Amino acid sequence: MPETTPKYYLLDTNILLHEPLAFLNFEEHNVIIPMVVLEELDNIKDRHKDVSREARVAIRSLEDALKDASPEEIIAGVPLSRMQGAHHAEGTLAIFPDYQLKQTDSVLNLSENDHRIIQAAIELQKKHAPAKVVLVTKDINMRLKAKGAGVKFVEDYRTDQLIDDIRFLSKGFVELEGDFWQTVGEVTSMQEGRETFHEVERSVLPSVFRNQYLIDDTEHFAAKVVGYDGAHVRLHDLGFERMMSYHAWGIHPKNIYQAMAMNALLDPSIDLVILTGPAGSGKTLLALASALELVIEQGIYEKIIVTRNTPEIAESIGYLPGTEEEKMAPWLAAITDSLEVLHKHDESMDSSLNYIMNKANIQFKSLNFMRGRSIQNAIVLLDESQNLTASQLKTIITRCGTGTKIICSGNLAQIDSYYLTAVTSGLTYIVERFKDYPGSATVNLNGVVRSSLAQYAEENL
Numbered sequence: 001m002p003e004t005t006p007k008y009y010l011l012d013t014n015i016l017l018h019e020p021l022a023f024l025n026f027e028e029h030n031v032i033i034p035m036v037v038l039e040e041l042d043n044i045k046d047r048h049k050d051v052s053r054e055a056r057v058a059i060r061s062l063e064d065a066l067k068d069a070s071p072e073e074i075i076a077g078v079p080l081s082r083m084q085g086a087h088h089a090e091g092t093l094a095i096f097p098d099y100q101l102k103q104t105d106s107v108l109n110l111s112e113n114d115h116r117i118i119q120a121a122i123e124l125q126k127k128h129a130p131a132k133v134v135l136v137t138k139d140i141n142m143r144l145k146a147k148g149a150g151v152k153f154v155e156d157y158r159t160d161q162l163i164d165d166i167r168f169l170s171k172g173f174v175e176l177e178g179d180f181w182q183t184v185g186e187v188t189s190m191q192e193g194r195e196t197f198h199e200v201e202r203s204v205l206p207s208v209f210r211n212q213y214l215i216d217d218t219e220h221f222a223a224k225v226v227g228y229d230g231a232h233v234r235l236h237d238l239g240f241e242r243m244m245s246y247h248a249w250g251i252h253p254k255n256i257y258q259a260m261a262m263n264a265l266l267d268p269s270i271d272l273v274i275l276t277g278p279a280g281s282g283k284t285l286l287a288l289a290s291a292l293e294l295v296i297e298q299g300i301y302e303k304i305i306v307t308r309n310t311p312e313i314a315e316s317i318g319y320l321p322g323t324e325e326e327k328m329a330p331w332l333a334a335i336t337d338s339l340e341v342l343h344k345h346d347e348s349m350d351s352s353l354n355y356i357m358n359k360a361n362i363q364f365k366s367l368n369f370m371r372g373r374s375i376q377n378a379i380v381l382l383d384e385s386q387n388l389t390a391s392q393l394k395t396i397i398t399r400c401g402t403g404t405k406i407i408c409s410g411n412l413a414q415i416d417s418y419y420l421t422a423v424t425s426g427l428t429y430i431v432e433r434f435k436d437y438p439g440s441a442t443v444n445l446n447g448v449v450r451s452s453l454a455q456y457a458e459e460n461l
Contacts, residue, residue, distance in 0.1 A: 006091055008128055010121050012137035012418050013040040013113075015157045016452055019391050020057035022157060023065070023080075024087040029035045030077055031091060032124065033062065034098045054391075065093050096120050114142050138419040156424075166396035166412060166422040170435045172261055172274075172442030173213035174205075180216040184232035196237040198223070205233045211270065213260045213443070215240070222256065224263070238263065248293040249342055251285065254449045258282055264441035265290035265407065268300050272397070272440035273432055276408040280450030283409040284383060285338045286382045291379045291407070292342070295360045301379050301405065306335050307370060308383040309392075334383060335364075367392075369401055377403040386410035386427045387417050393426040 015022050016037070023031045038059075045055040069078040077092030098120040101110055110116050121135040134153040135146050145156045176183075188199040205214075205225075212225045214235065222243050223235040243259035246252065248266060253259035254292045257277075264273045266285060275283040291304045339353055346352040356362070382396060385408045393408070400406050408430065412422040422428060434440040448455035 007132040007134055008032055008124060010034065010096070010117070010124060010133065010135045010141065011037065012117055012135070012139060013037045014138045015136055016041065016058040017044070017051045017054045018138060018157060018389055018419055020054050021061055023093055023287070024083070024089045025063070026091060027088055028090040030094065031080070032094045032096050034096045034120045036098050036113045036119050040113060054091050058233070062093075066095070071358040086278055096124065096232060114139070114145070118142070118149050118151060119147045121146060122149065125152060166428070169428055170431055170442055171444035172435075173215060173444070175210065176214060176216040177284060178216065179218050180182050180214070180221045197226070198235045198237060199232045200235065202228065202231055202233055208233055210262070210438050211441040215256055249289040251289040251342070254282070255447055257443065257445045257447065258286060261286050261443040261445060262290060264443060266293065268294070268405070270439060270441050271400070271405055272434060272437070273405070273407045274427070274434065274440065274442040275407065275445060276412060276427065276431065276442070277445030278413065278448055279411055280454040282449050283445060283447035284334050285341060287381050287407045287409055288338045289342060291381060292356065294379060296356070298447045301403065302377040303363060304379050304381065305365055306373060306381045306383070307367050309367055309385065309387040335381070367396070370396055371398050374401045375404050376401040380404060380406040382406060382408045384410055386412050386415050386425050387420065388426040389420065390426040390429040393430055397430070
């Protein structure tokens with residue numbers, strides 16, 4: 001069958017929860033939504049609060065695509081080209097009436113929703129042969145069951161997946177072997193005030209991007225890429241020792257990776273800082289210390305807003321006593337722990353914490369209530385962002401208005417979501433999407449500095 005022949009993509013519920021407008025991302029191919037998926041969305045929109053918004057958006061979007069069609073057209077397929085908005089969908093959208101399926105000798109029990117979707121794929125496979133019918137689901141076990149039941153083509157949803165292997169994820173820096181100056185060749189250097197800049201041939205650094213850091217084995221050279229063209233790369237000479245002397249709110253970097261992170265965190269021209277790395281590498285402590293330095297000491301920002309992904313928070317926050325900040329406290333203990341570390345040597349730690357909370361105007365906010373806001377002149381600390389999807393992170397980042405800096409941190413080895421992996425996490429997505437954006441920087445914090453026990457556990461468990 002020619003590759004140009006349109007295919008049929010049958011979507012599982014988790015695809016629309018992962019990305020409500022996913023049905024618009026299949027170009028000229030035809031999309032089919034089983035009736036049972038609509039039933040599950042209807043149940044989720046009220047019951048499962050953490051994904052209720054995605055369910056409601058998906059339902060409204062499907063209604064927009066099908067609102068002017070007759071029942072016969074909906075079953076046959078409605079052209080998606082008639083739907084307004086920025087998309088390139090040229091295929092059709094159809095609803096498959098899977099409630100008409102009858103129980104046969106098949107091992108699939110049609111009283112289970114997953115089995116109804118699999119049986120729908122099998123029926124469509126027979127109906128549209130020899131055209132290719134693909135079941136798309138993020139549920140690994142369902143993909144295995146579908147293949148075992150006779151579905152020929154089963155795929156994960158990869159439209160928002162930019163890399164195939166987490167080992168290829170940008171770290172935000174390049175470690176060069178040997179002495180950089182011995183291998184670089186011809187260099188043009190210039191002084192601008194107290195800062196030194198170098199221009200080297202692009203052939204020396206062919207694949208660098210803006211705000212990427214460079215270090216070598218000598219522990220003397222450290223620089224940052226500030227620009228490039230087809231012929232040259234422009235480097236800002238930071239100096240290894242100079243970077244290791246950084247400090248923020250009494251915190252000094254323990255290794256060059258933390259120093260690179262502090263350089264990005266303390267730079268007001270960088271609006272988005274992404275910190276990745278293992279547990280105990282200092283992501284939260286560095287972010288909080290730098291935020292306090294920028295708000296209280298330098299007065300560049302007016303407040304600190306702290307939030308994180310909490311899958312169960314929407315269902316349980318209402319039962320907790322107190323204000324929104326007090327309700328959020330159990331989920332933001334990492335922040336309060338870091339505050340205690342920063343002030344543990346004070347004469348009265350409790351008094352210091354209360355003073356800093358008020359002075360820096362630190363606000364603990366639920367992620368659910370960040371939508372619809374416009375945040376001005378603030379630093380937003382988004383912790384545990386590895387559990388967010390790309391669309392959820394887009395929602396948060398687009399809340400940031402003038403003069404706002406957002407710090408996203410997370411550990412891709414500690415994903416709690418059922419439908420996310422290291423390569424499909426929203427954190428991975430924004431690392432790749434923003435890696436060459438002039439107003440962003442990414443740093444992977446190699447090494448565990450929390451304790452030797454934590455480092456051993458990270459490496460061996």
